[in-house]
Amino acid sequence: VYARNLHRSSVYTPQLVVDGQVDSLGDPQAVARALSEHRDGVLVTVTVRDAQVRVELGAHLGAPDSDVVLVTYLRHSVSAIGRGENAGRNLEEFNIVRGIRTLGTWQGEVRGFDVPVSALPPDATDAAVLVQPHRQAPIIGAAAHALRSSGVTVRAAQP
Structure with missing residues (x-):
């Protein structure tokens, strides 16, 4: 595409x-x-307060009907490799998507969405919001915010 x-x-x-x-x-x-x-983007803000993720979109005259998508991700992870040609090494990964959920449709009006942090993947450290007109059109608004501490997740090798 x-x-x-x-x-x-x-x-x-x-x-x-x-x-x-x-x-x-x-x-x-x-x-x-x-x-x-x-x-010429859409104003998107994301805040996290009282265990709630709040997404707010500003008004944008003439904006096309768009999906509002919440992407949760793990900022940083290190996995120990236990077997194979890379055994004994560590695999370092960044911005690993843990969940994608459509919050709703936005039609250019001021609109807000609330999502409990408890409803998100427990290992997600951050959330990004993307506003994209239907059918793979360019993203017209985006924002991101930390959900919890930015500590590194370390996963042990599986035998």
Whole structure:
């Protein structure tokens, strides 16, 4: 899908995609230009208070009907490898998605969503909210917030 959206004849792994429309291999000038040209986003705020995640979206006249998606993730994990060619080594991973849930549809109005932290995966350390028009359109709003401490999760090797 992204190759078509980026008007590419083949698939490759870009280092950065801005608004699902501009890709870059990391050239700092191209990145700065792409970011400055794509600023018409939706205001999204995420707060965590009293064991609740609160997502608020600002009004945006003419915004297309969009999904509001909550992505929970584990910021950092280290797994000990017990078997195979990498036995005895540690695998370090970052931003591991632990859950994805659609909170609802947003139609350009001021809107809020509440999710109890207890309803989220227990090992998730952070949450990101993505606002995306239906059918794989570019993301028009996003925000992230820590859910709990940023300590590293260490998993032992399984025999």
